[in-house]
Amino acid sequence: MHRLANPATFLRYANLLTPWFLAGAALLGLLGLWFGLLDSPPDYQQGDSVRIMYVHVPAAYMGLAVYLAMAVASAMFLIWKHPLADAMARAAAPIGAGFTLVCLVTGGLWGKPMWGAYWVWDARLTSMLVLFFLYLGHIALTSAFDDPNRGSRAGAVLALVGIVNLPIIKFSVDWWNTLHQPASILRFQDGQIAAPTIPAEMLLPLFLMLGCFKLLFLALAVWRVRGELAQAKLRNLAMDGR
Amino acid sequence: MSRAFLALYARDVRLALRQGADATMALAFFLIAAALFPLGLGPSLDTLGRIAPGVVWVLALLSVILSLDRLFQADHEDGTLELIALNPHPLFLLVLAKVAAHWTTTGLPLILLSPAIALMLNLNEAGYLPLIIGLLLGTPSLSLIGAIGAALSLGARRAGVLTALLVLPLTVPVLIFGVGAVEAAILGLAVAPHLALQGAVLAGALVLAPWAAGAAIRQAVQ
Numbered sequence: 001m002h003r004l005a006n007p008a009t010f011l012r013y014a015n016l017l018t019p020w021f022l023a024g025a026a027l028l029g030l031l032g033l034w035f036g037l038l039d040s041p042p043d044y045q046q047g048d049s050v051r052i053m054y055v056h057v058p059a060a061y062m063g064l065a066v067y068l069a070m071a072v073a074s075a076m077f078l079i080w081k082h083p084l085a086d087a088m089a090r091a092a093a094p095i096g097a098g099f100t101l102v103c104l105v106t107g108g109l110w111g112k113p114m115w116g117a118y119w120v121w122d123a124r125l126t127s128m129l130v131l132f133f134l135y136l137g138h139i140a141l142t143s144a145f146d147d148p149n150r151g152s153r154a155g156a157v158l159a160l161v162g163i164v165n166l167p168i169i170k171f172s173v174d175w176w177n178t179l180h181q182p183a184s185i186l187r188f189q190d191g192q193i194a195a196p197t198i199p200a201e202m203l204l205p206l207f208l209m210l211g212c213f214k215l216l217f218l219a220l221a222v223w224r225v226r227g228e229l230a231q232a233k234l235r236n237l238a239m240d241g242r
Numbered sequence: 243m244s245r246a247f248l249a250l251y252a253r254d255v256r257l258a259l260r261q262g263a264d265a266t267m268a269l270a271f272f273l274i275a276a277a278l279f280p281l282g283l284g285p286s287l288d289t290l291g292r293i294a295p296g297v298v299w300v301l302a303l304l305s306v307i308l309s310l311d312r313l314f315q316a317d318h319e320d321g322t323l324e325l326i327a328l329n330p331h332p333l334f335l336l337v338l339a340k341v342a343a344h345w346t347t348t349g350l351p352l353i354l355l356s357p358a359i360a361l362m363l364n365l366n367e368a369g370y371l372p373l374i375i376g377l378l379l380g381t382p383s384l385s386l387i388g389a390i391g392a393a394l395s396l397g398a399r400r401a402g403v404l405t406a407l408l409v410l411p412l413t414v415p416v417l418i419f420g421v422g423a424v425e426a427a428i429l430g431l432a433v434a435p436h437l438a439l440q441g442a443v444l445a446g447a448l449v450l451a452p453w454a455a456g457a458a459i460r461q462a463v464q
Contacts, residue, residue: 161412
């Protein structure tokens with residue numbers, strides 16, 4: 001982490017790794033879609049509509065994971081004043097918002113045939129919508145100041161404040177009476193971790209798509225951080241009057 | 243330490259009372275916006291009675307959020323906030339004093355006006371007491387969570403709308419439990435669980451919000 005604090009070093013790693021991230025995402029995505037759409041069994045209740053799960057669940061997972069990454073980056077920025085951490089938090093926010101939006105939309109498309117409604121106001125959906133609003137608020141806040149450093153600091157505090165939403169989202173299906181499916185992969189029973197309720201043939205494409213989305217996030221985030229660094233350089237040049 | 247708290251609290255309350263218009267504007271908004279609903283939806287008492295709990299709570303929420311800009315803005319502009327941040331007393335305590343003054347001059351009058359608003363919207367009589375208790379527990383949480391938003395948007399462009407955008411998602415639980423309590427009373431179900439959760443949110447906000455707002459203030463005056 002400390003070596004990556006130097007923008008030049010970061011850019012060297014970034015330029016080296018981005019094509020690999022993209023290639024890896026493409027490979028995992030193709031494999032995931034092959035297994036998900038063609039080579040995995042249909043659900044005994046939902047038939048083939050269950051295949052939206054292979055996009056919906058990874059997108060939801062990434063929506064939460066990206067927020068966690070943003071919060072960790074914000075903490076690194078506020079506590080240790082890591083010089084690239086604020087660029088990472090700014091870079092991650094729109095990507096996380098995008099994943100959350102994909103989750104909400106694919107969830108709605110899945111809900112219509114399954115539940116009869118595109119949207120219900122149950123705990124899981126409402127808390128995911130709140131997460132989306134938190135992302136939008138973060139994007140608005142970081143770009144609302146003339147001094148970008150002030151924007152980064154304010155956004156960092158907001159990202160840390162919004163962390164309370166993450167456990168609420170995760171446990172919302174346990175704490176409230178919801179229409180949404182209860183925890184099926186990372187679940188607890190009698191205080192211990194219990195096995196997933198999804199069979200292995202379905203877990204394989206699920207985890208492949210998850211890996212694809214993760215690598216996609218890394219590629220996009222690193223790309224955007226390059227953009228943020230370029231913007232910072234332009235600002236410095238403008239300030240020098242060139 | 244309590245003298246510093248009381249001094250800052252008294253100062254803020256005195257300032258708010260002197261500039262009477264600022265604090266009463268939130269009340270005026272509460273009243274006028276509540277009048278819009280019968281005008282827009284038609285005077286049918288049934289319809290109004292069904293939506294009354296939600297409408298009163300949403301309007302209370304919006305009124306508190308609209309009044310948040312007078313919490314830190316004026317002090318930030320003339321440098322007082324910087325002095326408050328540099329103070330040897332814990333910033334947590336001083337922020338709590340300012341938020342308490344804000345609640346006393348905005349939230350409390352709102353609670354006193356709420357039965358009249360509920361009457362205008364034909365709230366079922368069983369709902370009045372849970373509404374008032376819910377507001378008593380909920381409006382301090384709104385002021386506390388709102389203080390975080392107000393502190394974060396100090397010096398921002400469009401600070402008013404930005405504060406609302408930041409605060410509204412965080413205050414959703416207060417709204418849900420508050421309306422839940424009123425509707426439970428109307429249906430004859432248990433009210434205490436909703437009010438207990440409302441109190442839990444207040445307990446959490448009392449501990450965490452001044453700390454977060456203090457951190458945001460330090461970022462603003464750096």
